[in-house]
Amino acid sequence: MPALKKKLEDRAAVIKALGHPSRLLIAEALMKGEMCVCDLKDLVGADMSTVSKHLTLMREAGVLNCEKRGLNIYYSLACDCLGDFLRCVDRLACGGKKTTCC
C-alpha cells in the first residue's frame, strides 16, 4: 500500500529480473540484438519452458519487450542503458569477496 514500498519493490523486481545466471546470459545476448525463444533455449541450455518462464519474468519486470513475427516470438532489451549497468556490475564483481568482516 505505501507508495514508497511499492516503488522499492518495483525496482527490486527489475533488478531481480537480471540477478540470475541464466537471465544475465540472456540479457547480455540480447544486447547484440533480438532473439527468439528457441535460440535463447540453445544459448541457456535449459528446458524451453524454463527459459520461457525466465523471459516472462523479465518482461513483466519491464526489462524485455517481445514481438511475434511468423511462428516465433522475438525478445529484445527494453532499454539500452543496460550496457553501463553491466559494466558497473563487472567492476563490483571483480572486487573479490571480502569474506571476513572488519
Added chain:
Amino acid sequence: MPALKKKLEDRAAVIKALGHPSRLLIAEALMKGEMCVCDLKDLVGADMSTVSKHLTLMREAGVLNCEKRGLNIYYSLACDCLGDFLRCVDRLACGGKKTTCC
C-alpha cells in the same frame, strides 16, 4: 567449475545483492555516505540480525565495504557507479509492466 559459469554467478550475486527492497533502500541510503548497522536497522525497520544478514550478503557480493570505528561498524558503498545503475533501473521500472504477451 567452468569459468564462464562462475563469472555469471559472481555477477548475478552482485545484482542479487541489490534485488531486494530492504537492500535497495540500504544501498540508496549509503549513496549519501556511510552508516552504522543500528542506523540502517532504524531505516529498514527490521530486526538488527536481519539487517546484519543483508549487509553480510552485500559485502560478500562485493557491493559494500565496512570499517569498524569505536563501538560501531560503518558500512559504505564499494562503488559509486551505483548512481547510474539505479537511474537505469528507475527508467525500466517506470516503463510499467506488460502483463500480456504479444
Added chain:
DNA sequence: CATCTATTTGGCGAAATAGCCAAATAAAGC
C-alpha cells in the same frame, strides 16, 4: 479442418531465501 511448430501454463518437488528469536562474540568503559 487437421496438423505441425513455437511458445506458454500448470503442477510438483527440491533448493534457496527471508526474518525472527536466542545465543555468541568483541571491543569499550567502569
Added chain:
DNA sequence: GCTTTATTTGGCTATTTCGCCAAATAGATG
C-alpha cells in the same frame, strides 16, 4: 575483571524461487 553496547551467528519455520515434465494454446501450413 565484569558489564554494557554493537554486531554477528545459529537455528528454525515460512515463503519464494528454480527447473523439469506434461498439457494447453496460438498461429501457420497443408
